Amino acid sequence: MICFPNAKINLGLNVVSKRPDGYHNIETIFYPIPVKDALEIVGAGRFSFTQTGIPVDAPAEKNLVVKALNLLKSRHEIPELEVHLLKAIPFGAGLGGGSADAAFMLKLVNDYCGLHIPQDDLEELASSIGADCPFFIRNRPVFASGTGNIFEPVELSLAGYHLCLVKPDVAVSTPEAYSMVTPEAPETSLKEIIGKPVEEWRELMVNDFEKSVFPKHPVIAGIKDTLYEKGAVYASMSGSGSSVFGLFREATDLKALFTGCFVWEGQLP
Ligand SMILES: C[C@](O)(CO)[C@H](O)COP(=O)(O)OP(=O)(O)OC[C@H]1O[C@@H](n2ccc(N)nc2=O)[C@H](O)[C@@H]1O
Numbered sequence: 001m002i003c004f005p006n007a008k009i010n011l012g013l014n015v016v017s018k019r020p021d022g023y024h025n026i027e028t029i030f031y032p033i034p035v036k037d038a039l040e041i042v043g044a045g046r047f048s049f050t051q052t053g054i055p056v057d058a059p060a061e062k063n064l065v066v067k068a069l070n071l072l073k074s075r076h077e078i079p080e081l082e083v084h085l086l087k088a089i090p091f092g093a094g095l096g097g098g099s100a101d102a103a104f105m106l107k108l109v110n111d112y113c114g115l116h117i118p119q120d121d122l123e124e125l126a127s128s129i130g131a132d133c134p135f136f137i138r139n140r141p142v143f144a145s146g147t148g149n150i151f152e153p154v155e156l157s158l159a160g161y162h163l164c165l166v167k168p169d170v171a172v173s174t175p176e177a178y179s180m181v182t183p184e185a186p187e188t189s190l191k192e193i194i195g196k197p198v199e200e201w202r203e204l205m206v207n208d209f210e211k212s213v214f215p216k217h218p219v220i221a222g223i224k225d226t227l228y229e230k231g232a233v234y235a236s237m238s239g240s241g242s243s244v245f246g247l248f249r250e251a252t253d254l255k256a257l258f259t260g261c262f263v264w265e266g267q268l269p
């Protein structure tokens with residue numbers, strides 16, 4: 001069985017408060033995008049994990065795909081599987097790629113083994129793997145609060161917009177990015193802002209991580225400026241970075257401007 005874990009972007013991100021457990025309460029819109037890995041499982045005599053594409057800098061047992069499988073194995077009878085991950089979503093990017101792989105693994109094994117674990121329980125399992133992970137169980141646009149694990153569906157479609165996604169050769173550490181932000185409740189809720197035309201988002205919608213990440217990594221700020229110069233209706237860093245996305249009305253061909261970067265351009269479904 002095969003599936004194609006996709007990335008997400010954050011449309012706005014407010015770091016609202018610090019929690020006693022060290023994590024932060026946030027408010028963000030998670031929006032799925034069609035930048036995808038491929039994840040395959042095959043019934044086998046014994047377990048194996050192989051990985052191709054962008055090399056993941058973690059040993060097999062630390063790969064989030066294997067973590068997700070082991071989590072299910074600790075609760076259910078799971079036959080031995082050969083697992084293969086083809087990595088195409090850059091990591092350290094704010095795109096949630098590793099979390100997507102883990103969430104899709106939970107769903108894939110749930111289906112393959114007929115475990116019938118309901119969505120709420122899958123989300124709960126996913127939240128023990130990573131803050132971004134539960135979103136990918138439902139994988140539809142949501143307003144997220146809490147640590148990013150409390151969801152309200154939003155009526156939002158960016159279908160037809162052209163996305164230009166750029167990840168420079170810089171990785172931003174998520175814990176470090178959180179430690180550099182001064183939490184503050186937003187003046188206007190993101191739920192209200194995304195109800196307004198996309199043309200107005202530039203003036204209204206912020207990613208709180210940009211304030212501290214941009215001075216440290218000017219190259220990321222420069223990518224956002226370039227996307228606006230080239231006509232983006234809205235541009236922002238995603239999550240804690242380092243990727244930046246632009247939404248355009250017309251198809252883009254901007255690869256040549258971003259040498260040395262991962263660039264993905266395409267229309268949103
Ligand atoms: C920045 C976002 O990508 C926005 O969607 C997420 O909040 C980060 O999600 P993630 O990478 O899945 O994060 P995790 O792997 O669970 O956590 C990494 C580290 O980020 C910090 N962290 C994460 C999420 C959160 N709401 N508050 C935090 O303070 C914690 O220091 C944690 O140890």
Ligand SMILES: Nc1ncnc2c1ncn2[C@@H]1O[C@H](COP(=O)(O)OP(=O)(O)OP(=O)(O)O)[C@@H](O)[C@H]1O
Pocket residue numbers: 056057058062063064065085087090091092093094095096097098099101102132172174239240241
């Ligand atoms: N399947 C996987 N895909 C990507 N990274 C993985 C995976 N499994 C484990 N990792 C580890 O997680 C690290 C990337 O996590 P990180 O949270 O920075 O990236 P991300 O998946 O892009 O998510 P984020 O949106 O939080 O940036 C990698 O450096 C790697 O060591």
